[in-house]
Amino acid sequence: MRKRAFIFAAIFVLCLSFSLAQEKSPRIIAIKGAKIIPVVGEDIEEGIILIKEGKIDDVGKAVTIPADAQVIEAKGLFAYPGMIDSFSFLGLQEITAVRATVDSSETGRFNPQVRAVEALRPDSMHIPVARANGITAAVVIPTGGLISGQAGLIRLAGWTPDEMVVKNSVAMHIQFPSISRFRGREAQPREETSKQVEELRELLKKARSYQKIKEVAQKNTLLPLPEFDETLEFLIPVVNGQLPVIISVQADNDIKTAIKFAKDEKLRAILFGVTEGWKVAEEIKNSGIPVVFGSLYAMPSKWDDGYDAIYRNPGVLAKAGVKFAFSSSSASLAKDLPYHAAKAAAFGLDRREALKGVTIYPAQIFGVDEMMGSLEKGKKANIVLADGDILELRTNIKHVFIEGKDTKLSSIYEELLEKFKKRY
Amino acid sequence: MLRFFVLSSLAAFSCFSFGQNLLIKNGIILTVTKGTIPKGDVLIIGGIIKQIGENIPAPEGIKIIDATGKYVIPGIIDSHTHIALIGTNESSEPITPEVKMRDVLNAEDTSIYTALSGGVTMVHTMHGSANPIGGENIVLKMKWGKTSEEMIVHEALRTLKFALGENPKQANVAGMGTLRYPQSRMGVNAIIRRELSKAKNYMEQWDRYLRAKRSKNPPKNLTPPRKDLRMEQLADLLRGKMVARCHSYRADESLEFVSLSKEFGFKVACFEHIPEAFKITKELAAEGIGISIFLDSWAYKVEASEGIAYNAAYCTQKGILVSLNSDGGERIRRLFNDAAKAMKYGGLSEDEALKLVTINPAVQLGVDRIAGSLEVGKQGDIAIFNEHPLSAYTRCDMTIIEGDVYFDRAQYLKEREEMEKKKKEDELKKKGGKK
Numbered sequence: 001m002r003k004r005a006f007i008f009a010a011i012f013v014l015c016l017s018f019s020l021a022q023e024k025s026p027r028i029i030a031i032k033g034a035k036i037i038p039v040v041g042e043d044i045e046e047g048i049i050l051i052k053e054g055k056i057d058d059v060g061k062a063v064t065i066p067a068d069a070q071v072i073e074a075k076g077l078f079a080y081p082g083m084i085d086s087f088s089f090l091g092l093q094e095i096t097a098v099r100a101t102v103d104s105s106e107t108g109r110f111n112p113q114v115r116a117v118e119a120l121r122p123d124s125m126h127i128p129v130a131r132a133n134g135i136t137a138a139v140v141i142p143t144g145g146l147i148s149g150q151a152g153l154i155r156l157a158g159w160t161p162d163e164m165v166v167k168n169s170v171a172m173h174i175q176f177p178s179i180s181r182f183r184g185r186e187a188q189p190r191e192e193t194s195k196q197v198e199e200l201r202e203l204l205k206k207a208r209s210y211q212k213i214k215e216v217a218q219k220n221t222l223l224p225l226p227e228f229d230e231t232l233e234f235l236i237p238v239v240n241g242q243l244p245v246i247i248s249v250q251a252d253n254d255i256k257t258a259i260k261f262a263k264d265e266k267l268r269a270i271l272f273g274v275t276e277g278w279k280v281a282e283e284i285k286n287s288g289i290p291v292v293f294g295s296l297y298a299m300p301s302k303w304d305d306g307y308d309a310i311y312r313n314p315g316v317l318a319k320a321g322v323k324f325a326f327s328s329s330s331a332s333l334a335k336d337l338p339y340h341a342a343k344a345a346a347f348g349l350d351r352r353e354a355l356k357g358v359t360i361y362p363a364q365i366f367g368v369d370e371m372m373g374s375l376e377k378g379k380k381a382n383i384v385l386a387d388g389d390i391l392e393l394r395t396n397i398k399h400v401f402i403e404g405k406d407t408k409l410s411s412i413y414e415e416l417l418e419k420f421k422k423r424y
Numbered sequence: 425m426l427r428f429f430v431l432s433s434l435a436a437f438s439c440f441s442f443g444q445n446l447l448i449k450n451g452i453i454l455t456v457t458k459g460t461i462p463k464g465d466v467l468i469i470g471g472i473i474k475q476i477g478e479n480i481p482a483p484e485g486i487k488i489i490d491a492t493g494k495y496v497i498p499g500i501i502d503s504h505t506h507i508a509l510i511g512t513n514e515s516s517e518p519i520t521p522e523v524k525m526r527d528v529l530n531a532e533d534t535s536i537y538t539a540l541s542g543g544v545t546m547v548h549t550m551h552g553s554a555n556p557i558g559g560e561n562i563v564l565k566m567k568w569g570k571t572s573e574e575m576i577v578h579e580a581l582r583t584l585k586f587a588l589g590e591n592p593k594q595a596n597v598a599g600m601g602t603l604r605y606p607q608s609r610m611g612v613n614a615i616i617r618r619e620l621s622k623a624k625n626y627m628e629q630w631d632r633y634l635r636a637k638r639s640k641n642p643p644k645n646l647t648p649p650r651k652d653l654r655m656e657q658l659a660d661l662l663r664g665k666m667v668a669r670c671h672s673y674r675a676d677e678s679l680e681f682v683s684l685s686k687e688f689g690f691k692v693a694c695f696e697h698i699p700e701a702f703k704i705t706k707e708l709a710a711e712g713i714g715i716s717i718f719l720d721s722w723a724y725k726v727e728a729s730e731g732i733a734y735n736a737a738y739c740t741q742k743g744i745l746v747s748l749n750s751d752g753g754e755r756i757r758r759l760f761n762d763a764a765k766a767m768k769y770g771g772l773s774e775d776e777a778l779k780l781v782t783i784n785p786a787v788q789l790g791v792d793r794i795a796g797s798l799e800v801g802k803q804g805d806i807a808i809f810n811e812h813p814l815s816a817y818t819r820c821d822m823t824i825i826e827g828d829v830y831f832d833r834a835q836y837l838k839e840r841e842e843m844e845k846k847k848k849e850d851e852l853k854k855k856g857g858k859k
Contacts, residue, residue, distance in 0.1 A: 097596045097725035126723070299754050303534055306840050307541045307757075332723040339761065342816035351817070393764035393816045413732040413769070420703045 026070040028052050029404065030063075033075030034385060038375035039359045049079060051381040054404035059375050072385075077398060080355075080390045081374050082136025082382030084362040085337045086292040087246075087272055087327030090127055090138045091120040091154065091164075094331070105144035110203065112234035116140040117152035117168055120161040128411035130334035131156040134384040134397045137166065137372060138334065139327075139362070141173050141246065146200060148173040150234070151246060153366060155382075157402040170366045171270060172238050174200070176249040176258045197261060204265050207235035244268040244367075246292070250301070252279040259287045270365055272327075275300065278313045281320035290323035290365045293357075295330060296340040308347055314357070315348030325362035326354075342391040354391060380404075444471040446804065446827040447482050451491030454813070456498055456778050457797040466496060468804035471826030476798055489808070489829075494821065497778065497813055498797050499545025499805030500759055503716040503785035504669075504696050504749035506549060507535035507756065508564055508575070513552035518592065518604060519619050521584055521657035523559030525551055529572035535753035536568045540831035542757025543807030543820040546577060548789050551585040553671040553696075556592045556612045557619055558585035560657065561669065563789050565805070565825050581790035583693065584661050587671035588612055588681060590727050613680055620688045623658035667693035669716075673727035675700040682711055694788050696749070699731030705742035714745035714788045719762035720769070721755075736780060737770020747785035757820075764814035777814055 029051040036044040036059060048063040049056060065071060094101035103119035117140065130138070136156055142149035150169040158164035177196035179189075210232040217223045237243035249258045250273045262269035269287075271277075273294045277284055284291065293314055300309035317324055326341045328334040341354040349357075363373025371380045381404040388395035400407050446468040453461040453476060465480040466473060482488060506512045510528040514520045539547060546565050551558035563580035564572075590596055592612050594604065606612045629649040636642055660666045668685065672678040672695045685692045694714040695701065699722060701708060701715045708715065722731030740746045748763060750756035763777045772780075786796025794803045804827040811818040823831035 095723050095726055095729050125729075297754060297758070299538065304843075306836070307538060333720070335720075339816050343758075343761075346811075346817045346819045391816055393761060394767045394814065396768060412730075413734055416730055416732050417702060417734045417738060423703070424706060 028057070028066050028069040029381075029401075029406070030065040030069040030071045031074050031079060031383065031385065032065065032071055033073060034077045034079040036079045036375060037355070039081055039356060040374040040376055046075065047079075049375065049381075049383060051383070051401065051404045054381055056375060056377055056379050056381050056383075058377055072399070074385055074398075077385045077387055078389070079375065080134065080384045080386065081359045081372070081379075082384055082400065082402065083134050083337055083358040083390070084325070084366075084373065085130070085135055085138040085328050085334050085358075086325040086362040086365065087294065087329050088138035088140050088334050089329075089331035090130060090140055090156070090334050091122065091124045092116060092140055092142075092331065094121070094124055094126070096332070104142055106142065106149060107144070109145040110147045110231050111142070111145055111149045112147050112172055112238070113230050114142055114149035115152060115168060116142050116150065117154065117161060117165050120152075120154065120164060122159055122161060122164055124331070125412045126331045126334060127156050128408065129332075129413060130328075130337075131400055131402075131407060132397060132409040132411055132413075133335040133338070134386065134390050134400060135334060135337055136382040136384070136400060136402050139170060139366060141171075143173065143175065143248075146175055146177065146196060147203075147235075148175055150243075153368065155402055157405060157407050166368065166371075167366075169237075169243060170368075171244045171246045172235075173246045173248065173272075176247050176254060176261075178249070178251065178254050179257075197257065200261070201265065203231070204235065204239050207232045207239045211236045211239065238267065239265070241266060241268050244270055246270045246272050248272045250275045252276040255280050256283055259283060259289060262289060263287065274317075275310055275313060276305070277322075278309065278316035281317050281322065284317065284322050285320045290325070290361075291317060292325045292327050292362075292365065293340070293344075294327060295333075296326075296343045297333075297336075311343055311347035314344035314354075315350075318349055318353050323361060323365060324357055325365050326357045338391040339393060342393075345391070351391070358391075444827045445469050445483070445486050446489065446824065446829075447480065447486050448489045448491050448496055448806065448808070448824075449482075451494050451496035451808065453798060454495060454497045454774075454778060455798040456775060456782050458799060464496075466798060466804070466806065468824075468827040471804055471828075473798065473800050473802050473804050476800060489822070491808055495809040495811065495813055495818075496798070497543070497807050497809065498782045498802075499795065499807050499823065499825065500543045500781045501747075501785040501789070501791075501796060502539065502544050502547040502750050502756055502759060502781075503694070503747040503788050504550055504751055505539075505547045505753070505756055506552065506751065507539065507547060507753045508533045508549055508572070513554040514559060515552070515554035518555050518606065518615055519557045519654065520551075520555050520559055521557050521619075521661075522653040523551060525549055525559060525562045526576070529562070529564070529575070531570065531572040531575060533753075535756065536566050537831070538753055539566045539756045540568055540823045541820060541833075543760060543809065543813070543823055544756055545805040545807070545823060545825050545830075546786075546789075546791070546795055547756070548580075548583070548669075548785070550583075550669065550696075553585075553587035553591040555585075556587060556606065556616050557658075558587060560584055560666070563791065566823075566830065567825055567828075568830050577789075577791060577794075579791050579794055581693065582660070582666040583669045583789075584657065584666050585671065586616065586668050586681070588677040589671075589673045590725055591671065596725060609677055609680075612677075613684065616681075616684060617687070619654075619658060620662070620684070620690075623655050623662055624688065626652060626655040627659050627662065661690045662688060664691060667691045669694050669696060671696040672698050673700065675703040679704060679707060682707065682713070694747075697728075697751075699728050699735060701744065702732065702735050702738045705739055705744060708739070709743040712745075714747065714784070715739060716747045716749045716785070716788060718751070718755075719748055719765045733765060733769040736766040737772045737776075740766070740772060740776060740780070741770070745784055745787060746780055747788055748780045749785075760809075760813045760818065760820075761816065764816070767814065774814060 031049040036047040050058040092104040141151035153167040177193040345354040360373040363369040383401040385399040453464040467475040550561040563577040564575040720733040783796035786792040806824040808822040
């Protein structure tokens with residue numbers, strides 16, 4: 001009896017230490033023997049990655065492993081940087097048909113004040129599923145209206161919103177008025193669209209003068225302060241170029257209008273969607289504006305464009321010299337991010353470029369390439385160990401480190417399966 | 425412009441239509457049921473596979489397709505979709521078995537071409553899920569450019585659509601005026617039982633009438649029962665001339681339907697979508713009921729919130745006949761991608777994964793004698809991929825039905841190039857005109 005109690009106690013302690021191990025990483029972790037694909041720089045056969053204090057302390061072939069390091073034997077595996085989903089609803093949508101579980105969209109046309117990260121649900125069932133497929137960060141984004149709100153950057157680990165948020169605000173989302181009929185959206189008359197674009201311009205103009213009045217009032221405390229204006233207040237970082245703008249736009253003509261709009265208004269723009277980008281590749285290239293592609297699980301809106309228009313679009317834009325990133329545009333299928341990149345590769349995009357489109361390019365586009373997007377010394381240790389190419393459907397992910405932490409790779413998928421396996 | 429392109433595509437088919445005889449040379453042949461030939465040929469004569477092997481001598485004058493380094497697989501079969509139809513749901517009433525998809529075929533639906541571009545040669549195109557008892561579905565081959573009559577696969581089983589759960593009870597329909605019975609899973613079950621009971625009664629009425637008519641002394645004033653097309657369809661189901669294909673999500677509602685099928689004695693061929701199949705593998709396997717599912721599309725409604733990606737592989741391993749379906753005109757072109765995911769989530773072998781989109785749906789539709797694998801004697805329905813069809817980097821390059829090439833990427837690229845050239849020329853002319 002006492003023996004049994006002892007065994008239980010031992011198991012309990014073991015479990016406890018195991019769960020603690022999941023939480024508290026050892027001081028130094030050494031990943032040894034994997035083929036390292038740093039994405040930036042040459043691949044390293046059987047290399048070593050040292051992780052210290054959540055960061056990549058060293059990476060290479062001739063790296064000395066400290067005696068007190070926890071060594072992870074990774075021979076035969078491949079080490080990649082964690083993937084970044086550049087347009088995601090992770091933590092904002094749970095079950096899309098149930099309004100109560102959807103927090104990705106506000107009512108009204110101008111909502112620059114809303115922040116996606118403030119609706120973030122850290123224990124969304126979709127987050128572990130995505131993480132287990134090698135996705136370590138996501139740009140979560142509000143939609144709806146003309147100005148939808150602020151997108152934030154999250155890491156796919158943490159118990160609270162605070163623990164998950166990397167950046168509260170990485171971009172303002174503008175859903176650009178469209179003159180083209182597009183995927184379910186009714187075509188609207190050209191005048192209506194121009195009117196809406198004018199409205200946007202007018203609003204930005206107001207934000208500029210609001211900012212100016214505030215600045216003047218700040219310098220001279222005898223002057224009256226302007227009335228607080230929520231909309232204009234949150235557009236200040238946009239008009240002064242601090243905060244980039246994600247402009248959702250699909251059709252060729254709309255893309256051209258959006259580029260002109262961004263240029264005139266001196267916005268730091270990122271285009272999103274851009275399904276007809278291949279028609280205006282030169283214009284996009286010349287604008288210097290980067291592009292985030294939407295889900296490639298879509299059909300071209302026009303039969304004339306050819307059946308593969310959505311699939312070949314990234315390859316065409318890449319060849320033209322446009323900086324790009326891929327996105328899942330989803331919560332429940334955020335895990336599929338790598339397959340959008342692979343699909344583009346099947347239709348003309350260089351495979352290495354496809355990989356960059358889910359790692360270093362999104363990091364650059366969102367201004368976080370100092371901390372993520374590649375396996376380089378000094379960056380956060382977001383590392384994926386896989387038994388093959390991470391863009392491949394059949395590849396199994398073995399470890400996902402997020403800022404040095406070896407995260408849990410099971411999700412509701414495994415929990416439910418195990419539960420019902422017990423039936424028999 | 426659209427019409428121009430459609431017509432030009434149609435015209436193009438007559439150019440690259442090779443007729444019924446075809447020799448595919450030097451491909452990596454994945455027969456799915458009879459192993460892999462690393463470098464082999466497939467000979468099709470009169471639309472039927474005559475020979476599969478190495479170095480098949482080319483009959484004189486036969487069209488030859490060089491598949492060197494490419495993957496040759498049986499045409500993909502989609503066990504559940506709604507393409508090539510003018511309508512999907514007759515939702516004015518909850519009980520509509522008299523409705524037939526056969527009557528609303530649309531041979532000009534561009535989704536047929538989309539299907540071909542993803543290697544799909546055959547689909548089971550179905551009534552929607554608005555009604556507890558929907559309409560009769562139909563199996564088609566994706567013969568783009570042919571008439572709807574020519575697309576019908578007459579060898580297939582006759583199937584009747586049923587639907588359970590959120591859709592027939594209208595759980596996600598916002599702002600409906602009057603609520604339609606049923607509004608609960610109780611009602612859905614009850615209304616199906618009601619209709620099947622009526623059908624039984626109807627059959628009995630006819631049996632009695634015919635018995636009386638055939639008797640030595642038929643009663644005077646013997647009048648036949650009123651003919652009822654709705655009841656005729658259900659009678660066909662109860663007589664085994666049709667099988668049920670039942671849209672279901674939850675494990676419990678599916679088991680209730682199994683009970684109904686036993687109560688009334690009809691065959692359930694397949695549960696559709698059923699994300700919770702992994703919870704009741706024992707029951708499904710024991711009843712010999714197949715499932716036609718998404719690999720991982722989930723959480724779009726409450727009853728889909730436990731749709732784990734292991735469902736396909738786990739159910740396969742438990743002896744259930746599993747197929748992967750598109751349910752529409754987009755996923756249909758990447759069913760081979762879904763098949764590959766069943767290797768990652770649950771560890772199926774390559775052949776097992778490919779079976780999910782070839783021979784398994786063929787069995788479910790009763791067409792495994794003519795399609796679903798590369799075997800001598802089956803129809804020459806074939807898809808050719810540039811890389812292994814289970815790789816994320818693969819692309820379908822050619823789709824062949826009964827020896828006829830219906831999709832040819834090389835041809836498509838050529839056409840597109842010509843069209844773009846023409847477009848540029850037109851633009852130049854326009855600019856020139858302005859000057």
